[in-house]
Amino acid sequence: MKQANTIEEVIQFLDEIIETSKQEQSAIGLFTALYREVTYKIRDGIANGLFQDGPRMEKLDVIFANRYLDAYYQYQKNEKPSGCWEFSFQKTEIFWPIVVQHLLLGINAHVNLDLGIASARVSTVENIETLKSDFDQINTILSDLVANVEKALTKIWPAMTIVLKVLGKIDNIVIDFSMKTARDGAWKFANEFVALPEHQREATIQERDVKITEVARLISNPGYFVSSAFKFIRLFERGTVSKKIIYLEEIE
Template sequence: MNIKQATTIDEVIQLLDEIIEISKVEQSAIGLFTMLYREVTVRIKEGIADHSFQNGERMEKLDVIFANRYIKAYYQYKAKEKPSECWEFSFQQAEKFWPIVVQHLLLGINAHVNLDLGVAAAQVSTVDDIGDLKGDFDKINGILSSLVGNVEQCLIKIWPTLTILLKWTGKMDNFFIDFSMEVARDGAWKFANEFVALPENQTEACIQLRDKKITEIARLVSNPGYFVSAIFKFIRLFEKGTVAQKIIDLQIVQLKKVDCAAT
């Protein structure tokens, strides 16, 4: 299989659209994170256009490198080649029945932010100027956090009685997402600063070591303990709609947010 790669942010969106459409046809949960990530990319494109980022040219370069790591991992997995371990684990979970929407999203975020974002940030920087990237780096994570926060509306549509559970647990799912995003952001920035200082002959070993650590986090997301796992299984049994419909629901929620922001 041809490993497709983008050269511009528009090509990134096009390739993500292709993965989403394939996922709908194949009823693959891989499309859930891809749908969310597509919206992140669109927001970044809009931010570049309206000069929200400190350095728009650098941001597009970062976005393309960042996205290509995910796109490459996807096509490697589809070709039965070996992607990074954390992505392989995420894709394998997408083939299973029990993970719920939140878990699929967190598995994708874990691999992409904790591993890919740090590598991409280092690749557009030097030891001397990486500090200049911090503001734009945080904006990317802010965009992702805001989009994940909107997913609760989608989950309620997929499983209407989720509102009862949220009241009972004190919005446990929001805490889980917010905490994970904060930890991921800080860890990714620390990793980027360590990675950018490495000599070239040590970078691959560093990525592999980081990959193993991030895969362990993925295993915790997949199996967060008996009590939480039991709740997630209960949610999964009453989820409504096919995987394709869930992907569409995610898209509708994000589009509604855009419409509200524009009015």
């Protein structure tokens, strides 16, 4: 399986997944396109001195990305990745999930499970607190992307702006989930995970994975009213899967 050693290799491998997804009309490329945009921003932030410790941030980014790459290639080989990633990938093979759900399923697996592990892997119990400032800088990056994510989603379904008045702004959905809830949880998990002896870590990852997979089930089936609204949105989403991926690639 492919493993990245630098942030440029991360982008290269994400590019490959996106192009394959376009060719195969696979919804896997939806989250991957968003993730690549975040990776661009982190790469540029490192280059521009946004982070206190750029080399550590690149190391974290690479470890973080390799967990996604591992899950993706395992799934492609009919091997079993983490349960939350398996659930996310399985949902890309059916018609009903809307683009927002695909994005949230990817965010759920990658942030709630992978980010805490990656943060712990570049830290020790003694120095993990020095990572907090750079960890929080990613919140700023995500905030800057939210408005453009909303623009991309309204291109896919122009009437979404009307529905959002009922369901709540998409920026609230994305910010609340990916930043406030998931990222706070990821930081808490990182602090717990870094303190564990190596022989306990795999069992802890598996326990965490079970919990995060349950969150994925809630994203996939958020109750009768919201699910009904999502199905209505899905029936009128515009474009092929590859076109939707292109809309997300246009985020800046």
